[in-house]
Amino acid sequence: MIDTALAYMLLFVSLYFEIFLLVAFLERTFLSRSSGSGLGSFSHYPSVAIIVPCYNEELTVSTTVASLLALEYPKDKLEVIVVDDGSKDRTLEIAKQFETDARVRVFHKENGGKHTAMNFGLARTNAELIGCLDADSVVASDGLLSVVSIFEDTRVAAITPGIHVKETNNILQHMQKVEYRLAVFNRFMLAALGSAFITPGPFSIFRTSVVSELGGWRHGYSTEDMEMALRIQNAGYLIGNAPRAVVHTGTPHTLKHLFRQRVRWTYGWLRNAVDYRHMIGNRKYGHMGLIILPSALISIGAAIFFFFRILFEFSVTIRHELLKIEVTGALPHPGFNLFYLNTSVMWILVWIAVGLILLLIAMGSFIGTGKRTLPIGTPLFVIFYSFLVPLWLGTAVVRAVFKTGVRWR
């Protein structure tokens, strides 16, 4: 009885959050077009430094740097700072080849983690804006132009891009492509609600003075991008999103790598949420404090709860089928009878929630690519992610409780 009540409560919260984002999107699209903050005005080209932190990226670093050098931006206003964070492969040697271009500077330092590489670059530039581009990512040539105009608003401290999957070589990456489309929608809406709490590694651009004022990047439990975003929000600055600043980033190609990456992300989120717990439920932080951060936390609990509930129901079904086989000796023959279709309130709500997620993915596609079509991996995403996500969420929760720490690779 209690678990049923809890299931309905979590379903209500999950649906409420999806609908809240949807309502906010529609409000923004149809009712409050003018609620932005003076976007589009563009009085001058600010100087920009893009830091490329690298650790053993010999296979991808040249593509990353080449994409930065191809940016449509005044050459005298752009610098690329490659920071080799103690790589053990040929990353440094390959990066050095780009120093023939006056915009590129390459440094080597002892390995200390991504945040130390970022701070290393921060200390070596006077640019007005500072960005990060992970060495497995490539940016579209007009990516920077889509971003810089927003910094005309002096309250803006950071802008996140529209991130897409670089390669879809297997089913896992096709599923991640769908996930990233959903993330495009979420990132866009969180910015529209003044609630962005992640400034991802691939091509987030910051106002250098704010980053310096806040003390540079921190370890942030191996999620320095999340910690920095929360610190920016905590200090009262704004974080925007430019979905037309398209970045394609490398994604894990094996389940093991995906699992490790997501455990790190969730672990970092949970530990940072504890550090910034004063923002959760705090009206001072607007939608972020009242709904975004609480929902992000509740969604972890909801995913784990429903996973175990479905696992329990599945195990009961399996037990019944095994008993049937044992006593009758006959294997079950699949059949379909409309009478036995599960039409309980719970299942109808689950189907509605799935439908809403598909709608949000389509909107993410529209925001990110201008097309409303769902990626080809959508059915697989819905089916397999339902089982995969709770596994890494559960692992991250346990690790966060015991403060085990997480590794990047």
Place this chain on the structure above:
Amino acid sequence: MDPVVNARTARWSSYIVAFLITALIFATALYASNYFQSQRIADIQATENDVSAQILSTETQFDLLQEHSCSDVSESDLAPSEMTSLGSELDYLEAQGGNQDEITRLKSTYSLLEIKDYLAMQQLAQKCGLKPVFILYFYSNSGDCPQCEAQGYVLTALSQQFPLLRVYSFDYNLQVGALQTLISIDHVQDNLPALVIKGKNYYGFQSIEDIQKILPQLKTMQTASSAAATSTK
């Protein structure tokens, strides 16, 4: 889409609109679920009406045979109608929950129909010298019969294999006068699962082999597969 950035605000209208829509979705899901449940109940009621008509037909047939011969009646005329599927559908509805009063009423009607069918078949068989095989099965859904589930599977499998075998299943705890009378006449004790076969009571789980030993005529009875083969000739 154009870039977007916004100050931290909290528009209460968004919260209220989202809440109303979510509540509306919940209400719609509740309505839809109740609607489908009502449809199922209506289906079962319609089937029960059909079964009732069939039993009336059998009884009328029996009355006619008082004055005529049984030359036009064979054992295949005694094959179960929608009884088996009706029982499964009622079990499913009961497991799903919902309007328990309505489900209990449907189960009561179903039990009465089973008893009437059982009596009509017995009379017809005696009059015409046929030898149909009946099994009365008493179970409980109150959580006090751990072996009832397995027994149900065995009987379902047997009735599927032998279309002429008539299995009548009864919820022992159902408060229906006729059912309690049947329990009393057959001296069925509260030791479930219980089977009544050829007037003898069997308690505890009975496997397919056990039942085949009790009913050796099953070996010579037409199976579903042979019936299908015959019908496709």
